[in-house]
Amino acid sequence: MNTTDIIQKIEDTLHTRIQEVEIKSTHRVSIWIDTEALLKAARVLLFELEFRFIIASAYQTKEGFEILYHFSFDPIGLIINVKVLLPEKKPEIESLCPILTAANWIEREMHELYGIFFINHPNLEKLISDGNWASGVYPYRRDHLTTESDI
């Protein structure tokens, strides 16, 4: 399967849920999708197209919280970044854990550092900060003085 076929298959599955597709090269593609379409996109990538989950990166912008899910198709060295944008006031999204264990720790980390809530995650506890770090204070947020009560 080459990159064009793969993108076609994703577009066929997600239709109007795709906001934008950016093809930087045959090896690097970014797709912006609606937040609700994440599990559908992950299913087609992981199970039908047999991609591998690399990791997810979260990042806070003026518009809200962006999460990029990085998937790799190793036979041709293609990396697809699936991007979702979460509103700043209520950053929630469905967890990938029910379909892929590999997402477990990174979702815990994103929750711990940014305060993003992953629905249906089996155990959204702290992962990488020491047990003494205060709850409700999310260190990677730009407005680090905001606590949970302000949201």
Place this chain on the structure above:
Amino acid sequence: MSKTIIPIGPYHPLQEEPELFKLYCEGEIVKDVQWVTGYNHRGIEKLSESKTFDQVFFLVERICGICSTSHPFAFANAMEEIISIEIPDRAKYIRSIIGELERLHSHLLWVGLAGHFLGYNTVFMWAWKYREPVLDLFEMITGNRNSYAMFKIGGVRRDIENAKIPAIRKVLDMVRKKTDLLTGAVMDDPVIHARTKGVGILTKEDIREYGALGPTARASGVAIDVRKDDPYAAYPLVKWKVITATEGDVFAKAEVRLLEMYESISIIQQCLDGLLRAKEGEIEIQVREIPMGIGNGHAEAPRGEVFHFVKTDGSQYPVRHKIRAPSYMNIATFKKSCVGQTISDATIALAAVDPCYCCTERMAYAYDYKSGEKILDGNELLRLGQQKTDAMRKQLKRKP
């Protein structure tokens, strides 16, 4: 009266060292494994945002002592993707040489540790002794035994002069001979077979489920290797093959690592030939500005794929720098490889994944599954593993 709170631990003279793995056991069998961490969180991703791009190399190199080159490698790949440049051939060869030399010394280190966990202290001494010339080579080429500061955006910071090549080849020949010795010692020993075959098995499905990488994945028959899948630096310019095994147990992981060392030696020899063909001194492209964009850079570290995601906005600093080391994915597989094993096999099953932090005997403790009481500390776990080997050795000697 005011209260004083005295914090105790994780580091305290009367307490044991910070625990990493908690093995919950019922009798001899491990029923569950928990990973507890966080004390050493250094905030590197956040730090990176306050460093200029040249400074980030020095920062990410110190993420890990053993696979220290793979982080600058992946970061350089990410940045060069954003800028869309191709570095000179000589720089490609030098990058691959450094990367493969690192793979050599990392695998040698692991072989030594595995020997130690199993109770073969001679293997440990030998592996680490034959590692020394590789570290000396690094000192000759880069000035340091680890953290080499060789990478920059657009190329490498120092040349490997052609005059140094014969010395490098001499060390490689010696390492190859000693690898023959170690491979023979490990692969043919019946006690090592008995201790590592069928232990800590991960199936292909486990690898896919956990997103495991590197030799851990290749030992289960999943042939993923960034150097082949998304080639970078000099890897597409030289001939080499991806090493895989099928059983997915500790023995297979050891086999994959040992055989990979031969491939590394071959790659380095071919890269040295490449250096002789390329013009001496042409080791970088000048880069003035970093445009806005995103870069996905990955490199094959000794433990698997290292992934760096960088977002730039045209300024001198990265806006976001996400770093994912291979052990982040590999360590989670202990749920599958350790549960159901006996306690004495747990240390070697954990070590087989080659977790990239001080994988010393302090890494695991055993707890009673029902009561949660601690029953064995790290030293005792290690001794259990070594005793089992002794017992097996005696048993095998008694057989006619």
